Amino acid sequence: DAKTTQPNSMESNEEEPVHLPCNHSTISGTDYIHWYRQLPSQGPEYVIHGLTSNVNNRMASLAIAEDRKSSTLILHRATLRDAAVYYCILMGGGSNYKLTFGKGTLLTVNP
Amino acid sequence: DSGVTQTPKHLITATGQRVTLRCSPRSGDLSVYWYQQSLDQGLQFLIQYYNGEERAKGNILERFSAQQFPDLHSELNLSSLELGDSALYFCVSSPGVRGYTFGSGTRLTVV
Numbered sequence: 001d002a003k004t005t006q007p008n009s010m011e012s013n014e015e016e017p018v019h020l021p022c023n024h025s026t027i028s029g030t031d032y033i034h035w036y037r038q039l040p041s042q043g044p045e046y047v048i049h050g051l052t053s054n055v056n057n058r059m060a061s062l063a064i065a066e067d068r069k070s071s072t073l074i075l076h077r078a079t080l081r082d083a084a085v086y087y088c089i090l091m092g093g094g095s096n097y098k099l100t101f102g103k104g105t106l107l108t109v110n111p
Numbered sequence: 112d113s114g115v116t117q118t119p120k121h122l123i124t125a126t127g128q129r130v131t132l133r134c135s136p137r138s139g140d141l142s143v144y145w146y147q148q149s150l151d152q153g154l155q156f157l158i159q160y161y162n163g164e165e166r167a168k169g170n171i172l173e174r175f176s177a178q179q180f181p182d183l184h185s186e187l188n189l190s191s192l193e194l195g196d197s198a199l200y201f202c203v204s205s206p207g208v209r210g211y212t213f214g215s216g217t218r219l220t221v222v
Binding site: 036042043087101102 | 144211213216
């Protein structure tokens with residue numbers, strides 16, 4: 001499975017934007033970029049996914065580099081409820097569409 | 112409520128014992144994945160079933176087995192339990208290709 005690299009931890013202040021980076025230099029043309037997050041004491045939940053174009057939904061935005069070797073998850077206004085571990089995952093047909101989790105980024109949101 | 116039901120939520124058992132974890136996927140989802148989350152290993156893919164058939168295997172020990180029944184619910188059987196098997200076990204439900212919903216997990220403690 002293609003690997004992703006994320007910072008171990010990041011910190012943000014409440015109501016400020018947060019940019020969570022992910023490097024995936026070995027991404028293949030058919031790999032989708034998925035983001036999941038895991039709040040304390042809960043199972044991971046889907047945040048967003050994309051292939052080539054930037055994507056927006058009610059939770060976040062996903063900015064994908066033109067060469068697709070990196071992406072950034074953007075939380076427009078962080079809240080205390082956004083404190084979680086964020087996982088960037090590549091998924092494609094070769095992986096049988098299973099999610100392979102790395103260590104993720106622990107996001108701390110300060111009031 | 113994610114729509115994925117896992118029972119029991121908590122389980123405490125002794126070494127050498129056998130336990131069964133149960134998962135009911137979201138209505139209409141044909142695919143079930145099992146994941147193990149421990150402090151030192153993170154989230155590890157164990158096994159996937161699609162419409163009753165095993166589709167992919169990950170880091171699943173021989174002491175562990177799973178199956179998906181005609182009504183699409185799935186069971187993960189863990190036998191000859193060891194202290195190191197203590198972990199959170201997540202069931203993931205998917206309609207087939209994209210869109211993965213995690214259950215709230217079963218916390219297994221082996222004493």
